[in-house]
Amino acid sequence: MIALPNLSLITWMPFIGAILIMFGARHNPFLVRLIAVVTTGISLVLSLRIFWLYDREAAGYQFYEELSLVPPLGITYQLGVDGMSLLMVLLTSIIIFAGVWASWTMKERSQEFYALLLILVSGVYGVFVSLDLFVLFLFYEIAVLPMYLLIGIWGSSGEVRPQGIFAWAFRRTGVGTKEYAAMKLTLYLLFGSAFILVGILALYVSADSSSFSLLELEQVRFSPQLQSWVFLAFYVGFGILAGIWPLHTWSPDGHASAPTAVSMLHAGVLMKLGAYGVVRLGMGLLPDGTHQWMWLVGTIACVNIVYGALSAMAQVDLKYVIAYSSVSHMGVVMLGAATLTESGLNGSVFQMFAHGIMTGLFFALVGLVYEKAHSREIFRMGGFGSMMPGIATAFTIGGLSSLGLPATAGFVAEFLTFLGAWQSRFPWWLFPGVIGAFLTSIYVLRVTKQIFWGPPSTDPHFHGLPDARGPEWAALIILVFVLILFGVAPGIAINPVDTATVPLLTRLGVLP
Amino acid sequence: MRAFSLEAGLLVLMLIVFVGGIFGRRDDSRRVGVVSVLGLVALFYWSLRLGPGASYWGGAYVVDDLALFAKRLFLGATVIGILGSLTLRAPAFARRATEYYLIMLSSLLGMLVLASARDLILLFVAFELMSIPLYALTGFQKRDGAAVEAALKFFLVGTVSSALIAYGLSFVYGVTRTTLISGIGPGLAGGSPLLILGLVITLAGLGFKIAAFPFHMWVPDTYEAANAPFVAWLSVAPKAAGFVVIFRLYLEGVGDNVVLWVPMATGLAAVTIVAGNLMAIPQQNIKRLLAYSGIAHIGYMLTGLAAVSASGVAMMLFYLVAYLFGNMGAFLVVEAVSQAEGSDNITAYRGLAQRSPVLALAMLLFLLSLGGIPFVAGFWAKLYVFWAAAEKGLYLLVLLGAVLTVVALFYYLLVAKRMYIDAPARPGPIAVPPLLALGILICGVGVVAMGVYPKPFVLTALRVAAAIF
Numbered sequence: 011m012i013a014l015p016n017l018s019l020i021t022w023m024p025f026i027g028a029i030l031i032m033f034g035a036r037h038n039p040f041l042v043r044l045i046a047v048v049t050t051g052i053s054l055v056l057s058l059r060i061f062w063l064y065d066r067e068a069a070g071y072q073f074y075e076e077l078s079l080v081p082p083l084g085i086t087y088q089l090g091v092d093g094m095s096l097l098m099v100l101l102t103s104i105i106i107f108a109g110v111w112a113s114w115t116m117k118e119r120s121q122e123f124y125a126l127l128l129i130l131v132s133g134v135y136g137v138f139v140s141l142d143l144f145v146l147f148l149f150y151e152i153a154v155l156p157m158y159l160l161i162g163i164w165g166s167s168g169e170v171r172p173q174g175i176f177a178w179a180f181r182r183t184g185v186g187t188k189e190y191a192a193m194k195l196t197l198y199l200l201f202g203s204a205f206i207l208v209g210i211l212a213l214y215v216s217a218d219s220s221s222f223s224l225l226e227l228e229q230v231r232f233s234p235q236l237q238s239w240v241f242l243a244f245y246v247g248f249g250i251l252a253g254i255w256p257l258h259t260w261s262p263d264g265h266a267s268a269p270t271a272v273s274m275l276h277a278g279v280l281m282k283l284g285a286y287g288v289v290r291l292g293m294g295l296l297p298d299g300t301h302q303w304m305w306l307v308g309t310i311a312c313v314n315i316v317y318g319a320l321s322a323m324a325q326v327d328l329k330y331v332i333a334y335s336s337v338s339h340m341g342v343v344m345l346g347a348a349t350l351t352e353s354g355l356n357g358s359v360f361q362m363f364a365h366g367i368m369t370g371l372f373f374a375l376v377g378l379v380y381e382k383a384h385s386r387e388i389f390r391m392g393g394f395g396s397m398m399p400g401i402a403t404a405f406t407i408g409g410l411s412s413l414g415l416p417a418t419a420g421f422v423a424e425f426l427t428f429l430g431a432w433q434s435r436f437p438w439w440l441f442p443g444v445i446g447a448f449l450t451s452i453y454v455l456r457v458t459k460q461i462f463w464g465p466p467s468t469d470p471h472f473h474g475l476p477d478a479r480g481p482e483w484a485a486l487i488i489l490v491f492v493l494i495l496f497g498v499a500p501g502i503a504i505n506p507v508d509t510a511t512v513p514l515l516t517r518l519g520v521l522p
Numbered sequence: 523m524r525a526f527s528l529e530a531g532l533l534v535l536m537l538i539v540f541v542g543g544i545f546g547r548r549d550d551s552r553r554v555g556v557v558s559v560l561g562l563v564a565l566f567y568w569s570l571r572l573g574p575g576a577s578y579w580g581g582a583y584v585v586d587d588l589a590l591f592a593k594r595l596f597l598g599a600t601v602i603g604i605l606g607s608l609t610l611r612a613p614a615f616a617r618r619a620t621e622y623y624l625i626m627l628s629s630l631l632g633m634l635v636l637a638s639a640r641d642l643i644l645l646f647v648a649f650e651l652m653s654i655p656l657y658a659l660t661g662f663q664k665r666d667g668a669a670v671e672a673a674l675k676f677f678l679v680g681t682v683s684s685a686l687i688a689y690g691l692s693f694v695y696g697v698t699r700t701t702l703i704s705g706i707g708p709g710l711a712g713g714s715p716l717l718i719l720g721l722v723i724t725l726a727g728l729g730f731k732i733a734a735f736p737f738h739m740w741v742p743d744t745y746e747a748a749n750a751p752f753v754a755w756l757s758v759a760p761k762a763a764g765f766v767v768i769f770r771l772y773l774e775g776v777g778d779n780v781v782l783w784v785p786m787a788t789g790l791a792a793v794t795i796v797a798g799n800l801m802a803i804p805q806q807n808i809k810r811l812l813a814y815s816g817i818a819h820i821g822y823m824l825t826g827l828a829a830v831s832a833s834g835v836a837m838m839l840f841y842l843v844a845y846l847f848g849n850m851g852a853f854l855v856v857e858a859v860s861q862a863e864g865s866d867n868i869t870a871y872r873g874l875a876q877r878s879p880v881l882a883l884a885m886l887l888f889l890l891s892l893g894g895i896p897f898v899a900g901f902w903a904k905l906y907v908f909w910a911a912a913e914k915g916l917y918l919l920v921l922l923g924a925v926l927t928v929v930a931l932f933y934y935l936l937v938a939k940r941m942y943i944d945a946p947a948r949p950g951p952i953a954v955p956p957l958l959a960l961g962i963l964i965c966g967v968g969v970v971a972m973g974v975y976p977k978p979f980v981l982t983a984l985r986v987a988a989a990i991f
Contacts, residue, residue, distance in 0.1 A: 083980070148896045155895060158935060162943040189939060196935065197928055204924035207905070211912040211920065 016060050016073050017089040020099060021135040023053045024106070024128035031125045039120045046110045046124045050103070050131070057103035061506075064096055069509035071141060071225070079145070084214075084221035088141040092513075093506035094359050098138045098279075098286060101366045104492055105278040106131045109271035112374040112485035115381065116164070116269065123164055126156040127271060134275070137283050143210045143291070144222040150206070150287075153280060154199045154251075157264075157272065161192035165267040191260075191267035198250055198260035205247035206287070209240045213295065227295055228517070234298045241299025244292040245307065252284025253340045255314045262321075265333035270377030273329070277336045278370035282362045285343045289358070289514075293347065297518045300350075308348030308431075308439050314341025315446030323453040328379070328386045331457055332372045335412060338446055339365045345443060346427035350520050354430015355511040356504055361423035363503060364411065364496065368420060371408040371489040375401055378482060379461070382475045388457055393466030398477040402462035404486045409458045411493050413451040418497035422504075525576040525585045528569055528593055529634050535561035536627045543620025555608040558623045559601055562630075566597040574989070581702055582641035587986040591839060592637035592766045599759040599846055600630050605961035606751025606854045609861070622662060626755070629655035633763045640770060642691050642701040649687070652763055653680055653731070656756060660748045672740075672747035679740040683730030686723055693720025706775035724771065725786060732764035734790050734824060735797040738817045745813040750860060751961075753809065754853030757816050758846045765823065765842065769835060772827075773990050787828040792922055794821030799929045808856055809866050811933060812849065815892060818930060819845055825923055826907035829914045836987035837906035840979055844899035844972055848891035851965030854958055855885045862952040868937055873946025881952060882941045884966050889934040891969045894927050899972035906980070 027049030031042050060073055071090030079085045091099060109127075116123055129152065136149025165188035214222055217230045232240070250257045261281070265273050288307075293300045318338025325331045339361065346358025378401055379394070380386050395402040411418035414425070424447060431439040466472075478486060496503055515521040535558065543554055569590065576585040604623065632652030639645040657680060661673025695701055697717040698709035709717050729737040745753045798818030805811040823845075826838035856866065858881060863870040875882040891900035904927065908920045954962070972979055 079977075151896045151901075158938075159942055162939060189943060193932070193935060193939075197932055200928045200931055201925065204921070204928055207908070208912075208917065208921050208924055211909055212917060215909075215912045 014056075015075055016056055017075055017091065017099075017139045020053045020056045020060075020103070021089070021132055021139060023049045023056075023132075024135070025132040028125040028128040028132070031121055031128070036121070039117065042121050042124050043110070043114060046128060047107075049128065050107045050110055053131075053135070054103040054107045057100045060091065061096060061100050064091070064093070064506055066093075066505050066509055069093075069513055074141075084219075084223075085144045086142050086221070086223060087145055088223055088225075089139045090141045091139055093508065093510035094286070094289070095138045095510075096506050097359060097363050097503055098282060099135060101282070101363050102131065102134050102138065102279050104488065105274055105366060105370045106271075108370060108374065108485040108488050109274045111481050111488075112274065112377060113269065113271035114481040116271075118164065123160070123269075126160050127275070130156040130160070130275065134279050134283065138286065141224045142222045143213070143224060143227070146224075146291075147203070147207060147210060150203060150283065153283060154196065154203065157199075157268075157276065157280075158192050158196040160272045161195065161264060161268045162189050164269040164272070165192060166269070188267045191263040195260045195264035198257065202247040202250035202257075202284075205243040206291075209243035209247065209291075212236065212240050212243075224290075224294070232296065232298075234302075237296040237299035238302055239299075241292050241296045241303055244296075245288055245303065248284045248287030248292070249344075250284065251281060252288065252344060253281050253314070253337050254284075254310055254344060255317055255337070255341075258314070258318075258337050261337060262330055262333035265336065265373070266327060266329040270373060273373040273377070274370040277333065277373060278366040281336065281340055282343075282366055285340065285347065285358070285362055288344070289347050289355075293518065294514055300518060304348050304350060305436065308345055308434070308436060311341045311344035311348055312439055312442035314338065314344065316341075316442050316449070319446045319449035319453065323449065323456075326388055328376050328388050328457065328461070329373075331388070331453060332369065332376060335372075335450065335453070336365070336369055338450065339369070339412070341446065342424060342427050342443065345439060346423075346430055349427070349430035349434035349439070350515065350518065351430040351433045352508075352511060352515060352521065353426045354434060355515065356507050357423050357426025357428075357430055359507045359511065360419070360426060360496075360500065360503060364419035364423045364493070367489055367493050367496075368408045368411045371404065371486070371493065372412075374485045374489065375405045375408065378478055383472055385471075388460055390469060391461045391467055391472060392464045393462075394472070394475065395462040396466070397475045400477045400483070400486065404490050405462060406458055407490050407493065409454040411497065413454050414447050416497075417494070419493050419500070421497060422500040525572075525578065525583075525638075527572070528565055528597075529631060531561075531565050531568065532627065532631050532634060535565070536624060536631070539620060539624055539627065543624070546620075552608060552619075554620050554623050555604055558627060559604050559608075562597055562601045562604070566594060566601065569594050569597060579641070581704060582644055583638050584640050585638055587989045588766070588769060589637040591982070591986045592762065593634050595762055595842060595846065596630060596633040596637070596759050599755055599762070599850065600626065602846075602850050602854070602961050602964060603751055603755030603759070605957050605964075606754055606850075606857055607749075609857070609955040609958045610749055610751065618662075622659070625655040625658050625662075626752075629653075629659075630759075633759060636763050637766055640703045640774070642695060642703065645703075645767060645770070646684075646688060646691060649731075649763075649767065650684060652760060653684065656680070656760060659752055660744055660756075662752075663749070666747070668747040672743045676740045676744045679730055679737075683727045683737070686727030686730070690720045690722070690724030690727060693717065693723070696720075703770055703775045706771070710776060721772070721776065722786065725768075728764055728768055729790065732761045732768075732820050733817055734820050735794040735817060738794075738798070741817060742810045742813040745809045745816075746807060746866070750809065750853050750857035750866075751958075754850040754857075757812070757849050757853065758842075761820065762842050762846070765827075765838065768827065769990060773830070773835060784828055784830055787824055787830075788916065788919055791821050791824035791828050792919060794818065794824060795923055795926050796821075799926045802933050803929070805933070806868055807866050808868050808871070808937065809853075811868070811937070812852055812856070815930060815933070816849060818926070819849070819892070822904060822907055822923060825911050825916075825919055828916060828919065829907075829910040831910060831913065832987045832990065833913060833984070834907070834910035834987075835990055836980070836983040837903070837910045839983040839986060840906055840976075841903040843979060843983075844891065844903035844969070847965045847968035847972065848888050848898075848900050851884065851962055851969060852888040852892065854961045854965065855881060855888065858952060858954045858958055858962070861955075868940055869947070871937060871940040872944040874941040874952070877946050877950060878952045878954070881954060881962075884962050885941060886938055887966055887969055889937055891973065893931045893934040895931075897970075897973045899969045899976070901973060902976045902980075 077087040133152030140146035322334035411420035636648035657677040698705040802814035891898035894904035
C-alpha cells in the first residue's frame with residue numbers, strides 16, 4: 011500500500027479547491043459549489059481514515075511528515091497529529107462539509123465567497139496539524155485574515171448595534187455595522203497574534219536550538235521567569251481567539267454578523283484554535299508557567315461560564331443568544347484545561363469537539379430560520395414547530411446537548427469537566443460551572459419554546475414558512491448524527507484523546 | 523577599472539540622455555525615459571557580474587558586498603520609478619522630460635558613489651549629490667503651488683539636516699584626525715566625549731534624511747504634492763541610501779562599541795513606530811497615509827538596527843528590499859487610480875475590486891505586504907527584524923512593534939474595505955497604461971516571490987551583513 015501524505019492532503023485540499031474555484035469556475039455557481047463539496051469531502055474522508063488508522067496503543071504524534079523550509083533559520087514544514095489534534099481535524103472536516111451544504115443558497119459573489127472560505131479552512135487544518143511553531147503561526151494568520159472579507163462583504167448588518175469605545179472610534183471612520191464587526195474581530199485576533207509571535211520568538215531565541223520544532227522545544231527546560239511571561243503571552247494571544255473574558259467582545263459581534271457558513275466555522279472551529287493553542291503551546295511547552303497561572307485561567311473560565319450564560323439570557327437576537335452561549339461553553343473548555351486532571355483535560359478536549367458540532371448546528375439552523383422568516387428577533391417569532399418540524403427537531407436536539415442532557419455529546423463533556431474541577435486544587439470551581447449549566451438550560455429551553463413549540467405568532471409575515479429542503483438537510487443530518495453518536499458512545503473520541511492528554515499531564519508532573 | 527564601471531556607465535547614460543534630449547523632438551517625453559530604463563537595466567545586469575573585494579584611495583572607496591547590494595537596490599528602484607514616470611501626462615512635464623530623467627539619474631549617481639564611500643568627505647559629497655536633485659524633482663511641476671511649497675519645505679529641512687551632518691562629521695574629524703571611517707573606532711577607544719557628540723549630531727541629521735520621528739515633518743507634504751511615481755522612488759531609494767550611511771558610519775565605524783548609541787536607536791525606533799502608525803489612522807489621502815506608514819516602516823527597520831548584530835543588518839537589508847517592492851508597488855497603483863479618477867482620496871478606491879479586480883488584488887498584496895501578513899514579502903521582513911531584536915533581548919520593543927502592526931493593519935484594511943466591500947462609485951474598469959502595469963507587475967512578482975520563497979534573499983542578506991562585522 012502506498013503511504014499517502016494524509017495530513018498534507020487534508021490541509022491543502024481546500025486550498026486547491028479555492029484555486030480551482032478562482033480560476034476554473036468563472037460565473038458558474040453550481041460548479042463552484044461542486045468543487046467546494048468535493049474538496050471538503052475528500053478532506054472529510056481522509057480525516058475519517060486517519061481517525062480510523064490512528065494507533066491508540068502507541069501514543070504520541072502520528073502520520074508524521076517533514077520538509078525543510080528555511081534550513082538556516084530552523085523552519086521546517088512538520089506535520090503530525092496526536093489524539094487531541096486528531097479529534098480537532100475531524101471536527102473541522104465535519105463542520106466545513108456541513109457548512110458548504112448549509113450555505114448552498116449563497117448567491118452573491120459566490121465564487122469569491124467559497125474561495126475565501128476554503129482558504130480559511132486550510133489555515134485551520136494547518137494550525138491543528140503543525141508541529142513547527144512557526145508554520146503553525148503562518149496557518150493561524152491564514153485562518154484569521156479571510157474572515158475580514160467574509161464578514162465584511164457577505165455579513166449581515168441591521169440588528170447589530172455597536173456600543174462602547176470601539177464603536178465610537180469606528181463611527182468616526184464612517185464604518186457600518188458588519189464592517190465594524192469584521193474590523194473588530196480582525197484587529198482583536200491580530201492583536202492576539204502579536205503576543206503569540208513574541209512568545210514564539212522568545213522561546214526560539216532562548217532555547218538556543220535554532221529550531222521551531224514543537225518536539226524539540228518540548229525537551230527544553232526554560233527558566234521559570236521566561237515561562238511565566240511567555241505563558242501569559244500565549245494565554246492572552248490564543249485566549250482572545252478562545253473568547254476568554256474580558257477579551258471576548260469581538261466574538262458575539264463577529265458571530266452575529268457573519269454569514270451562516272462562516273459563523274459555523276468560526277464558533278465551531280476557530281474558537282477551538284484558541285483553546286488548542288493554550289493547551290498545546292502554553293501547557294505543553296511551559297510546565298512551570300502553567301502551574302503558576304492556572305488559578306487565573308480557571309477563575310476567568312468560571313467568569314466566562316456564568317457571564318456568558320447571563321448575557322445569553324438577556325439577548326433578543328437569536329444569533330446573539332448562540333454567540334454568547336459560545337462564550338459560556340468556551341469557559342467550560344478552559345475550565346477543563348485549568349483543572350490539570352486527566353478527566354478535566356479529557357472533558358476540555360471533548361467539549362471542544364461537542365461544542366463545535368452543536369454550535370455549528372445552531373448557526374446552521376439560525377441561518378435557515380433567518381432565510382425563511384427574515385427575522386432573528388426571538389419574541390416576534392413563535393410556533394414554528396408546526397411549519398418546519400425538521401428544523402425544530404434539530405434545534406431541540408442541539409439545545410438539549412447544549413444544556414448537557416445525557417446521551418448527547420454535551421453531557422459527556424460537561425460531566426468530565428466538572429469531575430475534573432472537583433478533583434482539582436480549587437474544588438469551588440465546580441459551583442460556577444454547575445450554575446452555568448443551570449442558566450444554560452433556562453435560556454435554551456426558553457428560546458426553543460418561544461420560537462418552535464409555543465403558541466404560533468400572530469404576525470401574518472410568518473405564515474406558511476417552508477421546512478428545510480434538499481441540500482440543507484445534509485448539514486442538519488450530519489451534525490445531529492454526530493452529536494448523538496458521540497453522546498452515546500463517547501469512547502470513540504475519548505480513547506484517542508487520552509493518548510494525548512496523559513503524556514501532557516505527565517510532562518506537567520501531575521501524573522507519574 | 524571594473525570597480526568604477528557602474529558609475530562610468532551611468533555617466534555615459536546621462537550623456538546619452540542629455541544629448542538625445544537636446545537633439546530629439548521636444549514633445550516626445552517617452553523616448554528619453556525608455557532609453558534611461560534600458561540603460562539602467564543593462565547596468566543592473568552588469569552589476570550582477572561584478573564581484574566584491576576592490577578598495578581604492580587608501581580605503582576611501584570600496585566595492586564590497588554591501589556596496590554591491592546597495593547599488594543593485596538603487597538601480598532596481600530607479601528602473602521601477604522611471605517605468606512609472608513614463609506614463610506621466612502633464613503637458614508641462616512632457617516638454618521638460620529630459621531634465622526630469624537627467625536629474626533623477628544624477629541623484630542615482632550620488633547613491634551609487636555613496637554606497638561605496640568609506641571616507642567622510644566622499645560620503646558627504648555623494649550624499650549631497652543624491653539629495654539636491656530630489657528637491658528639484660519635488661518642485662518639478664513648477665506651476666503647481668503645492669508642489670513648489672513642498673519642495674521648499676523639503677529643501678529647507680534637507681539643507682538643515684545636511685548642515686547637521688557636516689557639523690557632526692567635523693567633530694568626528696576633529697577628534698580622529700582622519701577622514702576615513704575606519705578611524706572612528708580607535709578614536710572612540712580614546713573615550714572622547716566630543717566624538718560621541720559628533721556621532722549623535724550626525725545621527726540626528728541622518729534622522730531627517732530617513733524620516734525618523736521627530737525628524738519626519740517634510741514627508742507627508744512632499745509625498746502629497748509630488749507626482750506618485752517619483753514619490754514611489756523617493757520613499758525607497760534615498761532612505762535606503764541613508765541606511766547605508768548609517769551602516770558605514772555606525773556599524774563599520776563604531777563597531778560593537780554599542781553602549782553609545784543602542785539606546786538612541788532603540789528609542790528612535792520605538793517613537794517612530796508609534797508616531798508613524800498613529801498619525802496614519804486619520805488620513806483621508808492615500809499618499810499621506812502611505813507617507814505616515816512609511817515613517818512607521820523606518821521605525822521597524824531601526825528595530826533591526828538596535829539589535830547591532832550581523833543578523834540585524836541582514837534583516838534590515840531584507841526589509842529594504844521587501845519595502846521597495848511593497849511601497850513602490852502601492853504608489854504605482856496610486857498613480858494608476860489617480861490618472862483615471864483624478865483623485866488621491868481613499869474614497870476613489872471604492873469598489874475597485876469589482877471594477878479592476880487585478881489592480882485591486884495588486885494593491886491588496888502591496889498593502890498586506892506593508893502590513894506584514896504571511897506569504898507576502900513584508901511578513902518575513904517584519905518577522906526578521908523582530909527576531910534580530912529578540913536575539914538581543916529587546917522583547918519590549920518587539921512587543922511594541924508587533925502590537926502596532928495591528929494598528930497598521932487597521933488603516934491598511936480600511937483601504938482594502940473601500941476596494942472590496944464598498945460598492946463602486948462608477949462602473950467600468952480603470953485603464954492602466956502598459957508601462958505602469960509592467961512596473962506594478964514587477965513589484966507584485968517581487969512581493970509574492972519574496973513572500974513564498976524568502977530563502978535566497980535571506981541567504982544573500984546574511985552574507986552581505988556578515989562582511990560588515
